[in-house]
Amino acid sequence: MINISGLSELCEKLGCDIRQECSLKDHTTFRFGGNCRALINVNSAESAAELIKYLRTEKIKYAVIGRGSNIIASDDGYDGVILHFGSSFSEIVIDGTTVKCDAGALLASVCMQACKNGLGGMENLYGIPGTVGGALYMNAGAYGSEMKDVVISAEYIDENGDIRAVSADEMELSYRHSIFSGRDLVIVSVTMKLSQGEPSEIKAAMDECMNKRSSKQPLEYPSAGSTFKRPEGSYASLLIEQCGLKGFTVGGAQVSEKHSGFVINKGGATCSDVLQLCEEVKRVVLEKSGYILELEPIILK
Ligand SMILES: Cc1cc2nc3c(=O)[nH]c(=O)nc-3n(C[C@H](O)[C@H](O)[C@H](O)COP(=O)(O)OP(=O)(O)OC[C@H]3O[C@@H](n4cnc5c(N)ncnc54)[C@H](O)[C@@H]3O)c2cc1C
DSSP: OOOHHHHHHHHHHHTOEEEEEEEGGGGSTTOOOOEEEEEEEOOOHHHHHHHHHHHHHTTOOEEEESSOTTEEEOTTOEEEEEEEOSGGGOOEEEETTEEEEETTSBHHHHHHHHHHTTEESOGGGTTOOSBHHHHHHTTOEETTEEGGGTEEEEEEEOTTSOEEEEEGGGSOOBTTBOTTTTSSOEEEEEEEEOEEOOHHHHHHHHHHHHHHHHHHSOTTSOEEEEOBOOOTTSOHHHHHHHTTOTTOEETTEEEOSSOTTEEEEOSSOOHHHHHHHHHHHHHHHHHHHOOOOOBOSEEEO
């Protein structure tokens, strides 16, 4: 049992909004999942550090989410506290060509702000629907660019609840991986170095990128983006298509007809539908092609 009154008191002291029995459906782009015991809208790095220290001392299970765009939330919900890094923690500060963002800032807002200030380098990342914290966590990337190309440093909360700084070359950034992946480290700010450019040209490149996305990806349906990582030597979408799995459906979950790298929620999908479908896709692809597919989104349970 979680001592909600103690946690609520701490949230009040820190000025963080806390809500009990929140549906993960409302906090993930796949739009399914049960309730978490409480969801806290974190408002600063210091609040995050205090909350984490409290949760660890009280042995309360917790997880961090940003936009929830790379998460598969369990139908049973999450028996713990969600620290939500969103609009309450999303300041973007631009100084010359350096952009420092709170972890909850949306990548889209950062790209827009950068563009307004004549700063380029993130055009291809425009359209990834996550926060900068979530993007750094997995070194998000698209169309030949990735976070690795622009990040110079970050601040995070370590295992002891202390705020630490780390430079990009210490982050082990590689394909959908960073030192933060799968570890109990919480990113609180991300600093990027961009390059000077002409705002109209930057905007045109961002728009082109967004147009490519909407013409190729099933953005009209809830999803968590690419469902499988790119296996060495091939593409998940190609393998899935070659195995005749385009349109394959389990309950409300479907391999998109528009882009077979995306599993979509056609309506009323559950976590169980999605995981069952993914297991079958993995099984068939392995059997027919010899490639092992690995899930890209994180299963929150
Ligand atoms: C339509 C669509 C298109 C997409 N296109 C792309 C694409 O082109 N390229 C790409 O790389 N991804 C893509 N994605 C996936 C997703 O948007 C990215 O992975 C994004 O970076 C996730 O950010 P988030 O804030 O939503 O993270 P969440 O989904 O909230 O969290 C994902 C993981 O990151 C962890 N995390 C989040 N914030 C922090 C933090 N501050 N500190 C520590 N850990 C944290 C969470 O605990 C979780 O394990 C797409 C998703 C969708 C729905």
